[in-house]
Amino acid sequence: MAQDQTRSHGLLIIGASQSGVALAGSLRALGYQDPITLLGEEDHRPYQRPALSKEFLQDKVDKEKLIFRAHQYWDDHRIELVKGERVERIEKNPDGSGVARSTTGAEFPFDRLALTVGARARRLELDGADLGGVLYLRNADDALELKAQLPSAEHLVVIGGGFIGLEAAASAHAMGKAVTVLEVGPRLIGRAVGEETSQFFLDAHRAAGIEVRLGVQLSRIVGEDGRVTGVELGDGTVVPADIVLVGIGVVPNTELAEELGLECGNGIRVDEYALASDGHTVAIGDCANMPNPIPGAPADERLRLESVNNAVEHAKVAAYSLTGRREEYRSIPWFWSNQGPYKLQIAGLSVGHDRTVVRRDGTDGKLCVLYYRDGRLIAADCVNSGVDFLDVKAALTKGLTVPADDAADPARRLKELAVSGAPEPLPATPRS
Ligand SMILES: Cc1cc2nc3c(=O)[nH]c(=O)nc-3n(C[C@H](O)[C@H](O)[C@H](O)COP(=O)(O)OP(=O)(O)OC[C@H]3O[C@@H](n4cnc5c(N)ncnc54)[C@H](O)[C@@H]3O)c2cc1C
Incomplete structure (x- = not known):
């Protein structure tokens, strides 16, 4: 060359x-x-x-x-x-x-x-997916298009109950739109959070007035004059839509x-x-x-x-x-997702967890789910629980764990329960 x-x-x-x-x-x-x-x-x-x-x-x-x-x-x-x-x-x-x-x-x-x-954005492979008004949300141009079309829309259908779909659903609902979320899986945000957190968001969005349907089968997108008018489900019903926002991952x-x-x-x-x-x-x-x-x-x-x-x-x-140095990835991953009044903060990675502990102090709209693997704390989903999030993040960063049997007591700060849990690398996952 x-x-x-x-x-x-x-x-x-x-x-x-x-x-x-x-x-x-x-x-x-x-x-x-x-x-x-x-x-x-x-x-x-x-x-x-x-x-x-x-x-x-x-x-x-x-x-x-x-x-x-x-x-x-x-x-x-x-x-x-x-x-x-x-x-x-x-x-x-x-x-x-x-x-x-x-x-x-x-x-x-x-x-x-x-x-x-x-x-x-992963594209939807379905009849009618190329109709006008079927939109995605990955970049600024997508967002500008959605913003341009939303004012004249009454009914937004979101296909996909993951983070992007639910955030957009909550935003559109706050703007006065009728919103339906269609999820083919059995629960919301199923790839990223455990069952307790999924259930929390299902209850929260439904209580706010967003219609959420789980386990749906999608048949096709229906339209008129080149523009979407609804989503037909496996049972033949059509959910009316002026805009369909597809959020089915990347x-x-x-x-x-x-x-x-x-x-x-x-x-x-x-x-x-x-x-x-x-x-x-x-x-x-x-x-x-x-x-x-x-x-x-x-x-x-x-x-x-x-x-x-x-x-x-x-x-x-x-x-x-x-620059010629070798430094491993040492920080504890964290993530946030704001959905209407709910701020989810995730510390660590729950992949491979074999136990969960739920902390609730009776306050509505608050949740903390701790994830354990082989007895050791590996992650937490915290909804409107910034203190728990910071405590878990700090514990994981220091290589500490929180004994699962004590963690459920909301009267006790997690940082006060944290104890040494220096992890030995787990054996390699057996290959199938
Ligand atoms: C709507 C939305 C909301 C989000 N909300 C949150 C949140 O609340 N919290 C959170 O932690 N994360 C959130 N994320 C995720 C976060 O934004 C991404 O993890 C982050 O943008 C990843 O950055 P990246 O640079 O790796 O990839 P990207 O942001 O995907 O950027 C890749 C860039 O490469 C360009 N590119 C690709 N191929 C080529 C090519 N061949 N030539 C030239 N350019 C190319 C693309 O156009 C793009 O600009 C959100 C993402 C979206 C879309």
């Missing part, structure tokens, strides 16, 4: 969102001196996504407030920000250098490559990595240092599949996290790797 060998091209970061911005910033904070190009396909300056389904949708915050950095930041930190360029091909040399080519024909040579390409963007021959599987596979299988490329954030960072988790347990906190922490790990 012919390339200008006389100058350093530095690092090319593909994907200018939460993890790309965090990586560029972490590198400069560590004193990284090489050129950094942060390139993204979106025409917007890099922005925060969480508000798209919450405050931004409800007009409580304007677009400018979502922008990560002022114009001056990029110049001050010698980061070249390239917007509106979608990389479609990458040629890479064995030493990790190469050139990326965009759909406009532009070329971006690099010495090192970082993939922060995130994930895209698909990690692994295509570039696959073309590069990097190992992929539910994301781009990286090691504990955020390095992909070629040992040069780093991949972080929503697109990356990494070892479970919770102390004591089985050595071969892998996962892909979709959260702001993960994007930021994973960026730090990758920044160390790119």
